[in-house]
Amino acid sequence: MPHLTNWAFAAVVVVLLGLATLVxxxxxxxxxxxxNPAAIExxxxxxxxxxxxxxxxxxxxLSKTITVVLFGLxxxxxxxxxxxxxxxxxxxxxxxxxxxxxxxxxxxxxxxQNAYGAxxxxxxxxxxxxxxxxxxxxxxPKRFLERVAKIQVGLLICxxxxxxxxxxxxxxxxxxxxxxxxxxxxxxxxxxxxxxAVQFAWSRLYxxxxxxxxxxxxxxxxxxxxxxxxxxxxxxALHQVGATPFATLWQAAVASLLVAVMGFxxxxxxxxxxRDRRVQDYGxxxxxxxxxxxxxxxxxxxxxxxxxxxxxxxS
Amino acid sequence: MSAALTLTDWILTGLARxxxxxxxxxxxxxxxxxxxxxxxxxxxxxxxxxVRTALPPACREVTRPVAAHDYWSKGLIRxxxxxxxxxxxxxxxxxxxxQSPIDLMLHExxxxxxxxIFPEGGRSDxxxxxxxxxxxxxxGKKRPDIELxxxxxxxxxxxxxxxxxxPIPLLATVSFGAxxxxxxxxxxxxxxxxxxxxxxxxxxxxxx
Numbered sequence: 385m386p387h388l389t390n391w392a393f394a395a396v397v398v399v400l401l402g403l404a405t406l407v408x409x410x411x412x413x414x415x416x417x418x419x420n421p422a423a424i425e426x427x428x429x430x431x432x433x434x435x436x437x438x439x440x441x442x443x444x445x446l447s448k449t450i451t452v453v454l455f456g457l458x459x460x461x462x463x464x465x466x467x468x469x470x471x472x473x474x475x476x477x478x479x480x481x482x483x484x485x486x487x488x489x490x491x492x493x494x495x496x497q498n499a500y501g502a503x504x505x506x507x508x509x510x511x512x513x514x515x516x517x518x519x520x521x522x523x524x525p526k527r528f529l530e531r532v533a534k535i536q537v538g539l540l541i542c543x544x545x546x547x548x549x550x551x552x553x554x555x556x557x558x559x560x561x562x563x564x565x566x567x568x569x570x571x572x573x574x575x576x577x578x579x580x581a582v583q584f585a586w587s588r589l590y591x592x593x594x595x596x597x598x599x600x601x602x603x604x605x606x607x608x609x610x611x612x613x614x615x616x617x618x619x620x621a622l623h624q625v626g627a628t629p630f631a632t633l634w635q636a637a638v639a640s641l642l643v644a645v646m647g648f649x650x651x652x653x654x655x656x657x658x659r660d661r662r663v664q665d666y667g668x669x670x671x672x673x674x675x676x677x678x679x680x681x682x683x684x685x686x687x688x689x690x691x692x693x694x695x696x697x698x699s
Numbered sequence: 700m701s702a703a704l705t706l707t708d709w710i711l712t713g714l715a716r717x718x719x720x721x722x723x724x725x726x727x728x729x730x731x732x733x734x735x736x737x738x739x740x741x742x743x744x745x746x747x748x749x750v751r752t753a754l755p756p757a758c759r760e761v762t763r764p765v766a767a768h769d770y771w772s773k774g775l776i777r778x779x780x781x782x783x784x785x786x787x788x789x790x791x792x793x794x795x796x797x798q799s800p801i802d803l804m805l806h807e808x809x810x811x812x813x814x815x816i817f818p819e820g821g822r823s824d825x826x827x828x829x830x831x832x833x834x835x836x837x838x839g840k841k842r843p844d845i846e847l848x849x850x851x852x853x854x855x856x857x858x859x860x861x862x863x864x865x866p867i868p869l870l871a872t873v874s875f876g877a878x879x880x881x882x883x884x885x886x887x888x889x890x891x892x893x894x895x896x897x898x899x900x901x902x903x904x905x906x907x
Contacts, residue, residue, distance in 0.1 A: 460868070461720075464720065464868045464869060464870060465870060467867075467869060468854065468857075468869045468870040472857070474856070474857070474860045477857075477860055477863050477867060478863075480867045481865050481867050484867055484868055
């Protein structure tokens with residue numbers, strides 16, 4: 385009864401989100417606890433964005449195409465934020481035009497065509513050769529290597545990596561139905577959101593050793609290890625209730641663990657970029673409004689790893 | 700306005716938003732439908748559309764961009780665009796006695812419309828803001844009751860640099876600053892320098 389499982393899964397998500405909303409609301413009404421109002425506001429904003437993500441995803445999963453388009457738009461928004469922050473020169477204009485209006489749409493078209501052999505190599509091989517050549521032809525040698533690297537990294541993180549998330553819907557394996565594919569994607573998104581929240585909680589409760597204060601002051605070893613272990617357990621528990629398509633408990637646990645670890649890696653990497661550019665968030669150059677990339681950073685790193693591990697486990 | 704004009708307005712406004720995801724800041728200034736002259740730095744073709752989109756609908760209704768008559772009345776597309784944006788086409792060439800471009804502009808403005816102008820004249824390369832032309836000074840002198848509002852456009856030169864015709868999507872910022880007026884006995888050069896500084900002051904963080 386795959387249909388029933390989907391509904392149960394959705395119900396669990398709604399209950400969890402409802403709980404998070406209630407907690408945020410209750411925290412805001414307890415000033416005597418001496419919690420930082422800014423932190424509560426940040427938490428509430430995060431919960432709101434989770435509602436949006438989960439609703440969008442639930443709608444999108446009605447059809448593969450809508451999901452691919454949705455992730456294509458997310459890629460577009462994140463790449464736009466990424467390139468805004470990285471100081472390219474005016475001579476990179478044409479190369480950037482190709483990146484935004486050729487490689488980005490092409491990648492998602494290939495995903496939607498289920499052309500695994502093509503979408504897995506299109507950006508790492510073809511785009512990464514094309515970009516430096518196009519910039520060289522533009523004839524501006526100043527900081528050449530740096531500019532090429534910035535555009536390549538932006539394309540790899542914001543487009544290539546993220547496109548693996550909708551590609552999960554096209555993953556073919558014996559006994560894999562569409563609803564199992566959809567659950568695989570939902571699992572990835574859910575676990576990466578959850579690992580952020582759990583990491584926040586662990587850091588708050590037991591965080592002592594900040595990993596890299598110059599990069600991110602809220603990420604601690606305790607939070608990282610605690611959340612990784614918790615997410616592995618959550619993955620295992622979800623497997624027990626039949627919400628994952630994996631064959632064994634171990635596979636579900638390892639795949640979930642990897643989502644948590646890669647999510648952490650993504651958040652740290654993109655934090656490093658932000659600190660280098662001396663901004664707080666990707667969304668705005670000035671105000672403290674988080675952008676799409678601030679929310680999608682974990683997913684960007686987790687998606688390709690999760691995809692390939694799932695592909696290997698399920699084959 | 701006819702349906703075709705409204706549609707053109709929507710499409711271009713939507714396109715500008717999609718390309719530049721503009722963030723709008725009002726610094727020591729609030730949106731108001733009172734008569735104003737918005738003066739902005741000019742770095743790309745879509746600056747004008749962007750300033751318009753940044754204004755709330757009620758203000759947009761009474762705000763008209765000022766454009767050169769000789770350029771915008773040629774061909775088929777340009778006059779259509781000018782009408783879609785409710786542009787005020789000013790003839791720069793026909794300077795007669797008592798009929799300078801500024802007088803024409805003030806006449807068109809009446810006691811209702813605000814205008815958007817780019818006092819640098821042409822588009823600058825976006826790296827820095829050029830010297831201002833004197834039109835702003837005469838506007839301030841002839842109509843001291845109008846608020847002169849500085850506007851800074853950030854990152855637009857990267858969205859659509861000069862000499863390029865295809866825009867790329869990047870996040871831009873539109874900042875509105877506190878209105879200025881022409882002070883008593885203020886010389887033209889002093890005023891124009893002060894107006895330019897007012898625009899520069901709104902730049903969010905410095906580019907390298």
